[in-house]
Each structure stands twice: as structure tokens, then as C-alpha cells.
Amino acid sequence: MKPSLKTITLRNLINFLLLLTVVILVVLGVRFRQISVQIMEDKALALAEVVKGGLTAHMKGGIMDKRDYFLNEINSLTLVENVKIIRSKEVNSQFGAGLDLEEHMDDMTRQVFERGEPIYVIDDLSLHPNMRAVVPFIASSKGELNCLKCHNVTEGTVLGAISLEMDLTGYRNITLALLLVVGGIAVVFIVLIISNNVRTIQHHVQGPLEELIKRGEDAYYKNTPIDESRFECAEFENVAREFNMFAVDILQNQSEIETKTKRLEELSAEIEDAHKETIYTMGVIEEHRSKETNYHTMRVTQYCALLAQKAGLSEYEVDLITTAAPLHDIGKLSIPDSILMKPCRLTDEEFAIMKNHAEIGFNMLRHSKRDVLSSAAIIAHQHHERWDGAGYPRGLKGDQIHVFGRIVALVDVFDALATKRVYKEKWPLDEVARYIESESGRQFDPKLSQLLLNNFDEFVAILNKYQ
Ligand SMILES: [Fe+2]
Numbered sequence: 001m002k003p004s005l006k007t008i009t010l011r012n013l014i015n016f017l018l019l020l021t022v023v024i025l026v027v028l029g030v031r032f033r034q035i036s037v038q039i040m041e042d043k044a045l046a047l048a049e050v051v052k053g054g055l056t057a058h059m060k061g062g063i064m065d066k067r068d069y070f071l072n073e074i075n076s077l078t079l080v081e082n083v084k085i086i087r088s089k090e091v092n093s094q095f096g097a098g099l100d101l102e103e104h105m106d107d108m109t110r111q112v113f114e115r116g117e118p119i120y121v122i123d124d125l126s127l128h129p130n131m132r133a134v135v136p137f138i139a140s141s142k143g144e145l146n147c148l149k150c151h152n153v154t155e156g157t158v159l160g161a162i163s164l165e166m167d168l169t170g171y172r173n174i175t176l177a178l179l180l181v182v183g184g185i186a187v188v189f190i191v192l193i194i195s196n197n198v199r200t201i202q203h204h205v206q207g208p209l210e211e212l213i214k215r216g217e218d219a220y221y222k223n224t225p226i227d228e229s230r231f232e233c234a235e236f237e238n239v240a241r242e243f244n245m246f247a248v249d250i251l252q253n254q255s256e257i258e259t260k261t262k263r264l265e266e267l268s269a270e271i272e273d274a275h276k277e278t279i280y281t282m283g284v285i286e287e288h289r290s291k292e293t294n295y296h297t298m299r300v301t302q303y304c305a306l307l308a309q310k311a312g313l314s315e316y317e318v319d320l321i322t323t324a325a326p327l328h329d330i331g332k333l334s335i336p337d338s339i340l341m342k343p344c345r346l347t348d349e350e351f352a353i354m355k356n357h358a359e360i361g362f363n364m365l366r367h368s369k370r371d372v373l374s375s376a377a378i379i380a381h382q383h384h385e386r387w388d389g390a391g392y393p394r395g396l397k398g399d400q401i402h403v404f405g406r407i408v409a410l411v412d413v414f415d416a417l418a419t420k421r422v423y424k425e426k427w428p429l430d431e432v433a434r435y436i437e438s439e440s441g442r443q444f445d446p447k448l449s450q451l452l453l454n455n456f457d458e459f460v461a462i463l464n465k466y467q
């Protein structure tokens with residue numbers, strides 16, 4: 001099933017909002033980290049300045065030997081850990097080895113001495129995030145004290161450095177809390193935006209669409225125009241207006257089409273009736289010429305319809321055989337009157353001529369491509385074939401004979417026996433039934449014979465009706 005307009009819109013909206021939230025959180029996180037790092041670096045620099053100032057003050061006050069107390073105090077400051085002072089070779093050679101706190105030359109410190117610039121290393125992914133900073137003390141002639149004179153060095157010489165570590169846990173926690181708050185706010189806004197969109201879609205799209213479909217059916221089936229003013233937005237109002245115009249157009253055309261169709265159906269029925277009547281009349285003409293009992297054609301037609309129904313043929317096939325059956329003896333039109341109307345038994349020669357009527361009838365009808373006349377051709381050709389193959393003109397056997405041919409063969413004989421002919425009296429009905437029983441599987445299709453015998457009264461009713 002295809003997703004609805006609402007589902008598609010919401011899916012796109014959610015994807016977009018989630019992406020937007022992730023981007024905002026990433027930008028905020030990165031930016032806040034940069035700010036935190038900058039603050040920590042500034043702090044480290046400020047602290048380095050304080051330590052430098054403190055040591056200079058000790059030196060100037062002549063209490064350099066008491067500076068460990070000062071350094072220990074600095075070490076115990078909040079957020080500050082592992083404060084170390086590293087003295088340069090120049091200072092060591094000038095004043096001798098320093099305190100324990102002053103001997104921590106490592107790779108990072110060595111780089112600071114070489115470059116004369118601070119280095120900061122941040123580890124904010126571990127459980128205890130921290131930053132290590134090493135800030136150089138650089139000799140300068142500026143300021144109240146001239147370092148160059150005291151230490152006997154040139155401008156820019158790195159006299160020492162301060163190494164310290166700062167705890168970043170607080171900053172990281174604040175960053176995470178901020179991201180959590182922003183994420184939470186984003187979720188709240190996403191929910192609000194989605195619910196607002198759901199409401200908007202339902203109110204302005206889905207509702208009007210459903211209304212349009214419902215009213216559209218009314219407009220079409222009940223000829224009630226859609227009320228355009230009931231839609232709040234212009235687009236739906238336009239659609240309703242167009243639909244009304246369209247519906248009026250269709251309805252007008254439809255009534256015209258209905259009238260024409262009705263007329264066509266009447267004409268078609270008339271043509272079909274005329275066609276059937278013509279075929280039937282041709283059968284009746286033949287019937288009159290051969291002096292058959294009155295209504296033979298009518299009765300054969302009715303028996304065929306009844307037996308075809310009992311045999312389970314389709315409605316179309318029943319109609320075909322009913323229409324085509326009157327032409328079964330049409331070939332007799334070519335048989336000379338002397339033979340056709342002979343009131344007594346035919347000689348063998350005469351009978352041979354008489355038998356030609358099946359082939360003649362077939363040749364009269366076989367050129368037609370219409371189902372009715374093609375069926376009539378088959379019936380004319382096969383209605384004297386026998387189930388056991390002893391019939392004429394081709395000696396077809398069993399199922400080789402078309403079911404139309406087998407039906408007409410049976411009911412034609414049934415009617416011939418049950419009615420008076422120029423050459424014979426009519427047989428009593430029980431004798432007719434016995435004959436059919438005895439010829440079942442010989443002259444007649446056994447299944448069809450059984451059907452006729454099982455429903456004998458219905459066939460007799462037709463016989464009695466058309467006398
Ligand atoms: Fe015949």
C-alpha cells in the first residue's frame with residue numbers, strides 16, 4: 001500500500017529535524033570546547049605570570065631560599081595540579097642546583113625551551129579530562145627588573161618554565177549538560193513542530209481531500225454540486241469549482257450517451273430478432289414444402305433449447321442451437337417434390353437422393369463466418385449421423401459428432417415418431433420412449449437419450465403445446 005500524503009510529509013519533516021538537531025549539537029559542542037580550552041590556556045598563562053612574579057619577588061626580597069613554601073601553596077590551588085618549575089642551564093650554573101620542585105625536564109619542557117613558546121596538551125576523552133601546560137619564562141630587559149643583568153644572559157633567553165596540569169572535568173560536565181539541555185529543547189520543539197504539522201495536514205489537506213472525495217461522489221451520482229466556500233484554502237476551492245464544471249459536463253454527456261445507448265440496444269435487439277425470425281422463417285418454408293407436420297420447426301427449436309439446457313451447455317450455446325436448429329433440413333429445398341412428398345416408402349434410389357439433403361444444407365450454410373449460420377451448417381450436416389457411426393453423410397461416430405448435431409438428431413426423431421406424417425401414423429408415447437431407450441448408444445448419444453427420458457414429460461409438454 002502506498003504511504004499517505006501525511007506519512008510522506010511527516011517522514012521528511014522528522015528526518016530534516018533530526019539532522020538539524022545533530023548539526024546544532026555538534027556545532028555547539030565544538031564551539032563550547034574551543035571556549036573552554038581558551039579559558040584554561042588563559043588561566044595557565046595567568047598562573048605562570050603569578051608564579052614568575054612570586055619568584056622574582058622572592059629573589060628581590062633576598063628570601064629565595066623560602067620559595068618552596070610559595071610553590072607548595074600554588075600547587076594546592078583548586079583545579080591546579082603538578083605545578084613544577086624547570087630552571088635553565090644558565091640559571092643552574094649561576095645559582096647551583098635548585099629545589100626538588102625545580103628539576104623536571106621532559107620532552108615537552110625541552111620543546112618549550114627550544115621554541116620559547118607555551119605548549120598546551122589537552123586530554124578530554126579520558127575519565128579525568130585535564131590539560132597540561134608548559135609556559136616559558138623568557139629573559140627581558142623590560143620591566144622593573146632587568147633579567148639580562150641579573151642572569152647575565154641575552155634578550156629572549158629562556159630562563160625557565162612552569163609546568164602545570166589543570167582539571168577539565170568541570171568544563172566537560174558543563175559542556176555535556178549544555179548539550180543535554182539543547183538536545184532536550186530540540187526534542188520538545190520537534191514534538192511541537194510535528195504535532196503542529198499533523199494538525200495542519202489533517203485540517204488543511206487530508207480533511208479537505210476526504211470532503212472533496214465524498215462531495216465529489218454526491219456531485220456525480222446525485223447531481224449535487226460541491227459547496228466551494230466550505231474550503232479554507234484557495235487550491236481546494238479551485239479544485240471544487242473545476243470538479244463542479246467537469247461533473248455538469250459529464251452528466252450532460254452521460255444522459256445523451258444513455259439515450260443513444262438505449263436506442264442502440266433497441267436497434268440491436270430488433271436486428272437480432274429480425275435475424276432469428278428470418279432464419280426461423282427459412283426453416284418454416286422448408287417445413288411447408290416438405291409437408292412436415294405443422295409446427296415441427298417450432299417444436300424442434302423448443303426441444304433443442306430444453307435438451308441443451310439439461311446437457312449443461314452455456315447460455316450462449318443454448319441460444320446458438322435454438323436459433324440454428326430450424327435450418328436442420330434446409331437442404332430438402334433441393335430435393336425433388338416427387339421424392340419429398342411421396343406418401344409411401346421411398347425406393348433405395350429415392351432414399352439415396354433424399355440423404356443428399358444433409359450435404360446440400362451444409363453447402364448452403366458453410367460459407368458464413370457468423371456463429372449462428374456456422375452452427376446451422378454443422379447441424380444440417382450432422383443431424384442424420386448416428387452415435388454408432390452407421391449414419392450419414394459421413395458416418396461420424398460418438399464424440400466426432402458435434403453436440404449440436406447429436407441433440408438435433410435425437411429431438412428430430414422424437415418429434416417424427418410422436419407426430420403423424422404423410423407416410424406414417426403417430427406412435428404412442430410409451431413406444432416412442434421405448435424406441436429411444438433401445439436406440440440409446442446406437443442411433444443416439446446415450447447421455448442425451450437418458451436426459452430426454454428422465455425429463456420425458458417436459459418434452460411431451462412441448463409436443464402438446466405446439467400441435
Ligand atoms: Fe433431415
Ligand SMILES: [Fe+2]
Pocket residue numbers: 296300328329412
Ligand atoms: Fe426435421
